[in-house]
Amino acid sequence: MVKVVRRPLRVAAVFEGDVVDVLKGLGLYEQLVEGKLRCFICDEVVSLSTLGGLLKVGGRVRVVCNKPRCLWEASKVSAALQGESPFGT
Ligand SMILES: [Zn+2]
Numbered sequence: 001m002v003k004v005v006r007r008p009l010r011v012a013a014v015f016e017g018d019v020v021d022v023l024k025g026l027g028l029y030e031q032l033v034e035g036k037l038r039c040f041i042c043d044e045v046v047s048l049s050t051l052g053g054l055l056k057v058g059g060r061v062r063v064v065c066n067k068p069r070c071l072w073e074a075s076k077v078s079a080a081l082q083g084e085s086p087f088g089t
Contacts, residue, residue, distance in 0.1 A: 019051065039052075039063060039064055039067075040070075041064055042069075046063045051065065053074055055078055057081065
């Protein structure tokens, strides 16, 4: 049986309620709504409905779409960069 060690869901969990506030706080909301943000992993345009998570890379916040593969990759990148989830759980 395959066991998922680090579930990418944690990356997205924080967005359930306050994603808009978080994005506005980061100055990314306008760009997201205008379709100017692209997934850090697959490079597709990310919208509010396809936003999967945020990733801090090199001091910049990047968005990740909600495809399972992208969330998974993002969680790996995040773990590699910080040794923990982007939001410290
Ligand atoms: Zn993606």
